[in-house]
Amino acid sequence: MTAVLEQIQASLVGLRMPHALESLAPVVRRIERGETDALGAIHELLSGELAFRETRRVGVALTTARLNPPKTLDGFDFAFQPSLDRHRVMALAQLDFIDRAEAVHFLGPPGTGKSHLACALGVAAVKAGRSVYRTTLAELVDSLAAAKRADRLGDKLRHYRRTALLIVDEIGYVSIDPKAANLFFQLVNARYEKGAMILTSNKGFAEWGDMFGDPVMATALLDRLLHHATVVRIEGASYRLREHADLIPEHVRANAPIAPPPPPKRRGRPPKTQELS
Numbered sequence: 001m002t003a004v005l006e007q008i009q010a011s012l013v014g015l016r017m018p019h020a021l022e023s024l025a026p027v028v029r030r031i032e033r034g035e036t037d038a039l040g041a042i043h044e045l046l047s048g049e050l051a052f053r054e055t056r057r058v059g060v061a062l063t064t065a066r067l068n069p070p071k072t073l074d075g076f077d078f079a080f081q082p083s084l085d086r087h088r089v090m091a092l093a094q095l096d097f098i099d100r101a102e103a104v105h106f107l108g109p110p111g112t113g114k115s116h117l118a119c120a121l122g123v124a125a126v127k128a129g130r131s132v133y134r135t136t137l138a139e140l141v142d143s144l145a146a147a148k149r150a151d152r153l154g155d156k157l158r159h160y161r162r163t164a165l166l167i168v169d170e171i172g173y174v175s176i177d178p179k180a181a182n183l184f185f186q187l188v189n190a191r192y193e194k195g196a197m198i199l200t201s202n203k204g205f206a207e208w209g210d211m212f213g214d215p216v217m218a219t220a221l222l223d224r225l226l227h228h229a230t231v232v233r234i235e236g237a238s239y240r241l242r243e244h245a246d247l248i249p250e251h252v253r254a255n256a257p258i259a260p261p262p263p264p265k266r267r268g269r270p271p272k273t274q275e276l277s
């Protein structure tokens, strides 16, 4: 191996360019065979390294954001959910709502794709280089309550405020006591007009008072969460139950209201795992 090749290798190690280092030998062989020239080789090494780093960055950011396994808008069957305006969702994927620090609400019965769409927008945001964090409301208030007990609520609120997009999934599946609701309110207040949020819920806004056990708190929350907000209602059938349409009562199948449908009657063995949302 020529001395200059060794020096290039040492430089790539020093610059922490593992992908270019690995590609160096094959690229040099291609130069020798006349399949590429010097400019082509430089371009290949650099663009390969860049793509490798970008893939790694997105992988790490998706894990940090808790968006694994990632959902995509390409993987969403809009034909299955005719009440949903595809263009509206695609417009959200332009991510302007993040720049404007606005809230997006996905409302609808279980299985209609709320979490899928929230995650897919989160994935798009991660790819665009924004910081994202996904949590459920239950996990969020638990973590805030733990921080409060440890006298570190301020730190925790600052931590949550820093992400450009906070996804709060599964609002409405569990009731939140007024103390926990107050912690959620503090978080929403800290992020208000500073950071974007996506919220998913199987409950209509009118039910938030009961859900949070405090109508005054719920009103204050909604005041902030509905100011500059996009509300996307999905009124269709559950994608999870699509193969069992015959088991689902007609009133749930068509025009399902924003309330949990009664559980379908099961035939045969029950499924091993039962998801809530």
Ligand code: ADP
Binding pocket: 071, 075, 076, 077, 078, 080, 081, 108, 109, 110, 111, 112, 113, 114, 115, 116, 117, 200, 239, 240, 276, 277
């Ligand atoms: P929700 O949060 O509204 O209860 P999810 O987003 O969790 O529903 O959807 C349930 C499952 O069905 C997920 O695996 C999701 O990826 C899938 N899913 C839901 N709607 C669609 C759709 N229209 N096209 C493709 N997959 C879908």
Ligand code: MG
Binding pocket: 114, 115, 116, 169, 170, 200, 277
């Ligand atoms: Mg869900």
